[in-house]
Amino acid sequence: MKHNRNSVPERRWFLGVAIMAMVGAAVFITVMIITSDSSFICSTEHIYGEMPRAQARAQEDYNPTTIQIKAILHYATTRIVPQQSLAEIKISFDVLKSMGRPCNFLVFGLGHDSLMWASLNPGGTTLFLEEDPKWVQTVLKDAPSLRAHTVQYRTRLKNADQLLLSYRSEPACGPVRTRLRGNVECELALHNLPDQVYETEWDLVMIDAPKGYFPDAPGRMAAVFSAAVMARGRKGSGVTHVFLHDVDRRVEKTYAEEFLCRKYLVRGVGRLWHFEIPPSNDSDSSVRFC
Numbered sequence: 001m002k003h004n005r006n007s008v009p010e011r012r013w014f015l016g017v018a019i020m021a022m023v024g025a026a027v028f029i030t031v032m033i034i035t036s037d038s039s040f041i042c043s044t045e046h047i048y049g050e051m052p053r054a055q056a057r058a059q060e061d062y063n064p065t066t067i068q069i070k071a072i073l074h075y076a077t078t079r080i081v082p083q084q085s086l087a088e089i090k091i092s093f094d095v096l097k098s099m100g101r102p103c104n105f106l107v108f109g110l111g112h113d114s115l116m117w118a119s120l121n122p123g124g125t126t127l128f129l130e131e132d133p134k135w136v137q138t139v140l141k142d143a144p145s146l147r148a149h150t151v152q153y154r155t156r157l158k159n160a161d162q163l164l165l166s167y168r169s170e171p172a173c174g175p176v177r178t179r180l181r182g183n184v185e186c187e188l189a190l191h192n193l194p195d196q197v198y199e200t201e202w203d204l205v206m207i208d209a210p211k212g213y214f215p216d217a218p219g220r221m222a223a224v225f226s227a228a229v230m231a232r233g234r235k236g237s238g239v240t241h242v243f244l245h246d247v248d249r250r251v252e253k254t255y256a257e258e259f260l261c262r263k264y265l266v267r268g269v270g271r272l273w274h275f276e277i278p279p280s281n282d283s284d285s286s287v288r289f290c
């Protein structure tokens with residue numbers, strides 16, 4: 001006897017195949033979305049979603065433009081802009097551009113400019129050192145892909161003049177073969193930073209923190225001193241670009257002249273000075289930084 005084309009067993013078989021095909025397609029699409037590049041259709045969800053920091057960082061590493069897109073969206077929709085003027089920002093931007101490669105960029109201070117600095121250095125390492133742990137939390141809540149560490153400063157702005165006089169008689173603060181890591185003897189040395197800071201050769205160092213506008217603030221003395229030590233200790237070729245903001249203030253200016261040196265000052269715009277500091281050579285026996 002001939003079977004009817006729409007017999008019950010045949011319909012069941014067809015339904016089973018159809019269900020399996022649909023499940024297969026759903027699994028395939030899900031896997032494609034999960035494993036796809038972050039520039040896939042869900043990229044804006046990545047930008048604003050509650051993604052764990054490690055995962056967000058990994059994506060930035062593989063896709064530098066993600067952070068640039070985030071920066072465009074952020075700065076296009078905020079009234080709060082970075083404190084540096086366009087002319088000041090352009091100094092470090094031009095250096096980053098001229099390097100022609102992803103850079104190691106160390107920035108003292110987290111602020112409204114942080115996303116900008118990180119996005120101007122796509123594919124590079126931009127690391128922020130911030131004194132205020134609460135401010136770190138606030139900034140990272142909105143921009144979890146930024147790399148930031150909290151730093152404890154031992155200095156106080158009100159002691160800046162005294163420190164400038166006394167550091168010269170402390171051998172651990174000398175200009176030759178000075179170490180930062182574990183250097184508790186020299187008050188100006190940032191001695192307990194994360195290992196990554198000591199183990200990286202920084203191409204650019206931006207000093208726009210810590211706070212230096214009231215007597216009990218940490219002041220920028222240790223940041224300036226430590227940047228000078230890092231630059232002088234550079235092992236690779238080329239100079240270290242050090243940028244110091246707020247040079248209209250006496251302490252910033254005095255410490256810059258003591259440790260970063262007028263002879264290495266290559267540009268000054270507004271309240272920003274740009275130094276190009278060469279590595280010191282092994283035979284150096286100077287007693288002063290400049």
Ligand SMILES: C[S@@+](CC[C@H](N)C(=O)[O-])C[C@H]1O[C@@H](n2cnc3c(N)ncnc32)[C@H](O)[C@@H]1O
Nearest residue numbers: 082083084109110111112113132135208209211
């Ligand atoms: C001169 S500010 C750096 C400002 C940054 N360059 C900018 O454009 O936003 C130095 C320090 O002030 C503090 N700071 C800046 N903005 C802040 C804010 N909105 N709330 C709390 N602390 C802030 C942080 O400790 C920061 O490291």
